[in-house]
Amino acid sequence: MVREAVFYARREEKKVKCLLCPHGCVISPGKNGICRVRKNMSGRLVSLNYGKVTALALDPVEKKPLYHFFPGRNILSLGSLGCNFSCGFCQNYHIAHGEPALYEIFPDELLSLALEEQSRDSVGVAFTYNEPLIWYEYIMDTAEKLKSHGLKTVLVTNGYINKEAFKKLLPLIDALNIDIKAFNEEFYRRHCRGDLKTVLDNVELAASCAHVEVTSLLIPRENDAREEIKGLAAFLARISPFIPLHFSRYYPAYKFTLPPTPEEILHQARDTAREYLHFVYLGNLPGEENDTVCLKCQNLLIRRRIYQVFPVGIRDGRCSFCGEELSYIVM
Template identity: 40%
Template sequence: MPPLAKVTTAARPPLQPRDASIVPGRYWHALADGRIQCDLCPRFCRLHDGQRGLCFVRARQHDRMVLTTYGRSSGFCVDPVEKKPLNHFLPGTAVLSFGTAGCNLACRFCQNWDISKSREIDTLADAASPVEIAQAAADLRCRSVAFTYNDPVIFHEYAIDVADACRERGIKSVAVTAGYVCPKPRAEFYRHMDAANVDLKAFTERFYQRVCSGHLQPVLDTLIYLKRETSVWFEITTLLIPGENDSEGEIEALTQWIMEELGPDVPLHFTAFHPDWKMMDKPPTAPATLTRARQIGIRNGLRYVYTGNVHDAVGGSTWCNQCGACLIGRDWYRLLAWTLDAEGRCRRCGTPCPGVFEPRPGDWGAHRRLVRLSA
């Protein structure tokens, strides 16, 4: 891995002081019993003074809700956008990725648990204002900024401010999210986003309740909202866990629902699980399981079904749904081929490929680069 890079821009404003990490939060109301209720996500945490929600970062301070992590991050990294994963959004380009701490779900298999389940503010070692993040992305020649590692739903106000600062510089904003959010904040949030990858963690309520401490329907509602009510480009990821959500019946139901409710052109990524956090007893996902899931999705009419977290040139590439030509060849995060024309159409037959494409692919490649933002 390349050494840590330090990004400095003389024209930037100074870093916010530590107290600036606490800002008023939106979407809450007072209850008759003296508590206040957070209305940001379907957990509806009800708090006495000094208490925090399950997400850890939204708290009651006297008679208001506050976000306690504004302007602070667990770290910044330049990644290939395919790592989010997004295969139809500015392929080959670099994205500046960052997260904060906490999460509003409690997935037992979380592969970023040291960040999403952190209860230590010291985890947030890197500080940056929205303007600084947008400037850093420009300096690093990133086409987009991604809110990732933990769910941006819980740092709603910070994510929106960063997205607005980026938009002023022509930089896109990407939400990597579980989609577990209430309707009103969801509508506000996605007015500021350009792309999203939504984790559809399984297709049973039992899995969501037992493994994630959440519910399935709010996530389905978010996906339908994105498709019907926004112009946000979005893709879906399902991490297949052996014995938990990888049965043929469940994959049939999941892919049929996507086809019926979202249509054939929403990309779906089936990705490989590796043992982590509270699911160390589960084996890694076999590549054959991912291939089988991809075949089921294609059989049910989905045009862009991918395998991820494995080397699979066929399952990782984009194929023309009309003539079968390889439009974008990939091996993991490396682009191997590009046969789209300047308008995102197949050069062989002229069929458009849905997505957000530039005339030429980016050349960032598969590498990642840790960066430290500083004054």
């Protein structure tokens, strides 16, 4: 099934200009945009990935990662194919840039699956694995149905979308984990074929109306400088010092062959970011403690052992030790 795209403009000679993301691809008849899933069919821009799924799983919500959004619960997670970035370190390159096997799940069927998974403690649906924003029409249609049934919608995204399109989508979204690849415009141009400013603007926009957490994959000598970490943390703190920041350990993948990030670099980054933010966590680092404590009394709220999560100090949305309202954790 193909679906006409929402954001595009017609040009001369049956060309079209895609208006979904800042690339603004001008696409000739029969050709695709950078993302590979938006095609000009006789002067009409269509989405090729509507209902097309490459992966479906019931995941812990912490795997997204979201640590302050229904801790200890599950979420039905699915992805499609394609991406509007070209990161050489992509960890899901086989679906972002390859030709994966596909099957179809249309919005009504996904809603039924999500409702069934409530019995397994699922809070809703996460669009993840590849870049969900290029799945725009499908997510719009599905998220409306999920919301009408009290289910949550989550995006795990690079945040690279035009503001008009993002504003239309956000009222349907409950939480996002936005990947800030680096606090460095040159990194975005060289490695991602994108720009940092768009992403930062969209982090701020999303945080004004949904729960937001941020992930940054730290790559040795590429985006791990202390000044860069300080810049990222300070930027987020200006929006809200309560935004959780996840530093993830890089491992060689796709076109990148650098050795894995040294553990001490991750620990240093966490220490630096904690000068600005209340909650900084480390990912892809087995055995690392990522507990959450009450900001008022410092008692343990959530114990995490990889994806085993125990909300031990929370009762009715408050700290069970001092009674402080935990407004920074969605439950």
